[in-house]
Amino acid sequence: MKMKKFLSVAQTVNEGLIPAMGNEVASDGMRIKGSMRSLRASILVVGLAALGAVGCSTLPERGDVSEQRAMMLAEDGRLDAFVGRQETRWPGTSGFRLVGYGPEALAIRIHSAAMADHSIDVQTYIWKADLTGLYLAHELLLAANRGVRVRLLIDDLDARNNNAGLAALDAHPDIHVRLFNPTPSRRGTWSLAGDVVRDGRRLNRRMHNKAWIVDNRVALGGGRNLGNEYFGASDAANFADLELAMAGPVVRQLSASFDAFWNDEASYPVALLSPEAVTHQSLQEIRETLAQAARRAAVTDYAALVADDNALERRLAGDWALDWTPEYRFVADDPSKVRQKPEPGLSRVLAALLAALDTAEYSIRIVSPYFVPGREGSARLVAHAGRLDSVSVLTNSLAANDVVAVHGGYARYRKRLLKGGVGLWELKPTIVDRTEQRIMPSSSASLHAKAASIDVSGVFVGSYNLDPRSTSLNAEQGVFVRSAALAGDFNAMFDRVVTGQQSWRVSLESGSLRWRDGEEVHATEPDAGLSLRFMAGLMRWLPIQSQL
Numbered sequence: 360m361k362m363k364k365f366l367s368v369a370q371t372v373n374e375g376l377i378p379a380m381g382n383e384v385a386s387d388g389m390r391i392k393g394s395m396r397s398l399r400a401s402i403l404v405v406g407l408a409a410l411g412a413v414g415c416s417t418l419p420e421r422g423d424v425s426e427q428r429a430m431m432l433a434e435d436g437r438l439d440a441f442v443g444r445q446e447t448r449w450p451g452t453s454g455f456r457l458v459g460y461g462p463e464a465l466a467i468r469i470h471s472a473a474m475a476d477h478s479i480d481v482q483t484y485i486w487k488a489d490l491t492g493l494y495l496a497h498e499l500l501l502a503a504n505r506g507v508r509v510r511l512l513i514d515d516l517d518a519r520n521n522n523a524g525l526a527a528l529d530a531h532p533d534i535h536v537r538l539f540n541p542t543p544s545r546r547g548t549w550s551l552a553g554d555v556v557r558d559g560r561r562l563n564r565r566m567h568n569k570a571w572i573v574d575n576r577v578a579l580g581g582g583r584n585l586g587n588e589y590f591g592a593s594d595a596a597n598f599a600d601l602e603l604a605m606a607g608p609v610v611r612q613l614s615a616s617f618d619a620f621w622n623d624e625a626s627y628p629v630a631l632l633s634p635e636a637v638t639h640q641s642l643q644e645i646r647e648t649l650a651q652a653a654r655r656a657a658v659t660d661y662a663a664l665v666a667d668d669n670a671l672e673r674r675l676a677g678d679w680a681l682d683w684t685p686e687y688r689f690v691a692d693d694p695s696k697v698r699q700k701p702e703p704g705l706s707r708v709l710a711a712l713l714a715a716l717d718t719a720e721y722s723i724r725i726v727s728p729y730f731v732p733g734r735e736g737s738a739r740l741v742a743h744a745g746r747l748d749s750v751s752v753l754t755n756s757l758a759a760n761d762v763v764a765v766h767g768g769y770a771r772y773r774k775r776l777l778k779g780g781v782g783l784w785e786l787k788p789t790i791v792d793r794t795e796q797r798i799m800p801s802s803s804a805s806l807h808a809k810a811a812s813i814d815v816s817g818v819f820v821g822s823y824n825l826d827p828r829s830t831s832l833n834a835e836q837g838v839f840v841r842s843a844a845l846a847g848d849f850n851a852m853f854d855r856v857v858t859g860q861q862s863w864r865v866s867l868e869s870g871s872l873r874w875r876d877g878e879e880v881h882a883t884e885p886d887a888g889l890s891l892r893f894m895a896g897l898m899r900w901l902p903i904q905s906q907l
Contacts, residue, residue: 436476453607454681461591487586526636564697601808741779767898
């Protein structure tokens with residue numbers, strides 16, 4: 360099977376030849392979250408038309424798939440030596456650092472993979488076959504060549520586009536690939552449409568978790584997928600994202616969650632789905648494909664930027680401090696959530712987040728790119744605003760939002776929140792200063808971070824959006840940390856973004872919405888054309904809120 364498909368996925372998605380399946384797939388200007396945000400609205404008609412033209416396909420029997428677990432801690436690796444000393448120095452605690460700057464996030468992944476001696480586990484919702492995605496795949500291949508065990512767990516509605524390349528990697532004896540909740544067909548738009556029509560209820564449930572775990576010693580977890588726009592490397596719009604770098608016992612909790620999803624009945628080895636593609640020849644082809652991609656990436660300006668960001672080496676030298684604290688909690692939904700009847704009570708992450716917000720004494724600050732609070736959520740936020748000094752929410756403006764339907768869902772609650780005293784800021788689609796604004800590395804951006812601060816003492820960072828889909832349909836995860844240092848870093852980021860240069864402050868004046876940035880006042884959604892405003896208004900009244 361030709362490996363060039365592994366390289367051309369981003370192009371085919373942008374050209375519309377393959378549906379962009381997944382909550383957070385970016386393309387030019389107006390990006391489409393694909394089937395999981397508008398499954399019934401965008402693909403059902405096509406699927407019904409195609410159903411008669413495609414043959415029925417079903418998933419193979421999963422059978423006796425062997426269980427695998429995270430490797431036990433060792434003492435002989437480079438990360439073992441350093442992190443082990445830190446854990447001994449800070450017994451009963453874990454270390455945390457906020458990572459917002461895209462090139463830094465990529466550098467940590469690259470350097471940690473190069474330092475791995477035992478294992479690398481990667482769990483993600485989206486892994487794009489672009490500059491950064493291929494470069495990371497190359498680094499993982501190099502690690503496997505050294506004997507490091509690599510496990511890749513990817514949600515299938517993105518992985519299906521890269522099926523050939525992933526199957527080729529699985530042919531390596533030390534690389535193991537599993538796909539979560541896969542489609543029976545492995546290629547073709549019409550086959551995919553048929554899968555959705557026949558089994559749309561199952562395929563509407565996704566694994567949205569993200570984790571990068573090395574030697575069971577250090578980890579990254581939060582909202583960031585793997586692809587150019589998530590690392591500030593896109594020539595077009597980039598996502599402003601946020602995650603936590605972690606060390607200590609919390610990493611073993613991430614590993615336990617990874618294992619639960621890895622061994623769940625919804626996770627299929629790619630070799631079971633596409634046995635014909637897992638061959639020695641395909642592995643040799645992908646080796647050359649990734650080597651060529653790495654050589655091309657190495658001469659880009661972005662690669663020089665990443666090479667200059669030796670954050671991991673600085674941390675190992677003691678210059679890049681983690682905040683070590685015993686007060687933290689990692690929470691992940693059970694993988695069986697995707698098989699149960701959708702309801703809010705299934706969300707462990709939501710339950711933990713609500714409990715954390717209830718502890719606030721002064722202020723709550725929320726960052727949510729896809730913010731659809733619903734009636735109950737709006738009522739809770741208004742109640743908090745009534746008892747606290749301030750409750751503030753930063754989300755995407757219509758001009759910055761990559762999903763019109765989600766913005767329509769959010770707009771239904773905007774006046775209710777403002778009347779109740781909740782402060783609303785909406786991110787502008789362009790960022791003025793890319794050198795100082797570390798959480799927003801691009802000149803054009805869309806918010807993607809999912810985080811919150813409670814007072815000046817605690818933070819939450821995760822994959823969970825405050826919307827019905829994250830609550831009832833997708834599997835999610837998040838980390839709560841009580842740390843004045845982290846809360847201070849987060850609040851400083853928040854303060855920089857809610858300036859007039861970066862965001863509009865939304866207000867309610869004589870019953871009408873206004874958007875202000877300190878220089879101009881807008882009476883309609885700013886920087887959004889008539890057609891975009893019309894679509895958002897239409898989506899506001901369609902009965903699709905449960906899918907947003």
